[in-house]
Amino acid sequence: MKSDRLLTLITAARQFYQQGWMVGTAGNLSIRHDDKSFWITASGKSKGKLTQQDFVRVNLAGEVMELSHPDNRPSAETSIHQVIYTLFPEAQACYHVHSVEANLVSNLSNHEAISLPPLEMIKGLGVWQEDPQVKMSLFENYLEVPRIAQAIYDRFTIALPEIPALLIRNHGVTVWGRSPEETQNYLEIVEYIFRYILAARNYSYQ
């Protein structure tokens, strides 16, 4: 059902807004409609009080298929969602948010990946190893978002990421999953890990 799907995004957006991950209209959430299109938050809306009017449906080529309100424009960052749904056919939702912590972590490395600490929480990302050694992909930010999307497409076509999450420098984290619930769990875990990484540096260990 369309309204169920939008309600799922509305509820998630309000929760992420309250946690400070989507302030000032930042970020965007999407959910797959069918194999060839997805619903995404329209541009410029406060994420703490979305309504069913605040969405756009676009196909994997980025063409608008349906507007829940005639004034809506798709987010500038829709191209990143297109790439995720194209690369990962099993993905049913894709969440992009801007926590302060994600931005701080994105500046900890000049390389293309960030090493994650060996926390038990890593199991929640689907990695069952003792003392797990996992890396999260990191991309450069560009004013033109399609250029970022292309970089993601190019790199992930060559080698799949280790976990269903990626960072863009100064521009938040993006996660995806096989259901909205799984996607939210992944987001909570990566944001938890960001908080851990920053605090651990602070105490001069890890």
Add this chain to the structure above:
Amino acid sequence: MKSDRLLTLITAARQFYQQGWMVGTAGNLSIRHDDKSFWITASGKSKGKLTQQDFVRVNLAGEVMELSHPDNRPSAETSIHQVIYTLFPEAQACYHVHSVEANLVSNLSNHEAISLPPLEMIKGLGVWQEDPQVKMSLFENYLEVPRIAQAIYDRFTIALPEIPALLIRNHGVTVWGRSPEETQNYLEIVEYIFRYILAARNYSYQ
């Protein structure tokens, strides 16, 4: 409608109070009534539980036009709001809050401005640049608030600020916008940036 306007301020004040930006009666919010006057929170009220009785309407000269309760006094900081509405005729709302972070950031510079980091979030302040270089105006604090207001008027008459926000040392941030929604978005973004600035110093980069 008067009651709609006051309800907008009541709701915003409660949210900012809960975020720790308006504790102990600190700060004040205003919304334009017409081109020549605005409603502002009365002095000494807890911002977490304002009612429609807790406002004063003043004109651009600071004269009281209307009281929502006969005991109300305009806030001591009304003069700053007068200056903002005088300088920026398009401003429909002006929010002044006191976060811990704003006060900390206000002590990071002895100059008249603070440099902001090149976050993607800067786009939300209306600045669309790659690697944006933006400064926020900083003013000295004085016991007599009209003296602060005069300094703002004098400096901004010579050169407009780059973004719709200003800091007063040890005395919080003030933002304004073309609607209450835009003003709140701007406030959320500048407070986000303050958190980023402080944390980034902590981790010895930026």
Add this chain to the structure above:
Amino acid sequence: MKSDRLLTLITAARQFYQQGWMVGTAGNLSIRHDDKSFWITASGKSKGKLTQQDFVRVNLAGEVMELSHPDNRPSAETSIHQVIYTLFPEAQACYHVHSVEANLVSNLSNHEAISLPPLEMIKGLGVWQEDPQVKMSLFENYLEVPRIAQAIYDRFTIALPEIPALLIRNHGVTVWGRSPEETQNYLEIVEYIFRYILAARNYSYQ
């Protein structure tokens, strides 16, 4: 009205609990009943879900006058409240909470007072000065609370405190005011100042 008074404390306790200032049954709140007695939270109750059954009324000598439930015992810290109401006849409420920040600040000095930073928020404690220089009284902690209470009595009998608040080392802050609203405002301001003091040390200024 008794029930109005208790409801005021119940509401305040829930809010302070949610802010992390009264976790694990810590702290206690009181409100004056008449010039010779006050209601105080009973010992060992979770402050997030008090009911009207969770209070004790004691007189200024610490004798129990009334129990809202027969099993109630007065808090071990009642003696501190006795001293406050005895020394400050205008006090109508007294709140004692244990934030992490208060305990950290209490370890920043070996002296009998902590210097507060010159924030605009200081005005909210009744100090109207440019660049205000204010100190908060600091007391040693003892296993026997009446010994702490005696130290407060002795010192404040010689010289009144500059502001209506005091710290006990590793044992939280106590504030009082001419109404429950004023007492809560004072508490919010001193906790705000504690957060500022700690963060300012962190960034190596102030």
Add this chain to the structure above:
Amino acid sequence: MKSDRLLTLITAARQFYQQGWMVGTAGNLSIRHDDKSFWITASGKSKGKLTQQDFVRVNLAGEVMELSHPDNRPSAETSIHQVIYTLFPEAQACYHVHSVEANLVSNLSNHEAISLPPLEMIKGLGVWQEDPQVKMSLFENYLEVPRIAQAIYDRFTIALPEIPALLIRNHGVTVWGRSPEETQNYLEIVEYIFRYILAARNYSYQ
């Protein structure tokens, strides 16, 4: 009553989730059913929205006695709860959560225990001493949780812990108590102490 017990866990889990202690399905809570079995959260459920369908009843040998939904599996960490209820017959509840702070503190020592600071809050763990010197037990993490459970059993059989709480490195804290209320109070206190320990290191004292 079964439903009362499950509701107690549902309410506690939602609160701990909101505090960031059970994000991404992490952690698990249990409550004793009778001397020979206990209810525990089923594996893989979001702790912010548990229902009465999300539990499993197991006996002290880890055998499933009852499922509140046929698809439920007991948590991988059930073995830790078995050990706690076996060692401490008076325990009526056992809560295991994963705060960022617990994981950070678990890395502060290479030894088998963490020293706690002499805070007044320590009284809430049942230790009434002036300047209390208390240690919390620390265990190594293993991919196979029963191996952790065995280590707990072995060490506590030789010497009981000083307080009803234990840490596993990178794997959160576990507390238990004579009632769900007491267990929650203990959890709140140990998490408070973790925040204090970390912040105190930050300010280079304690």
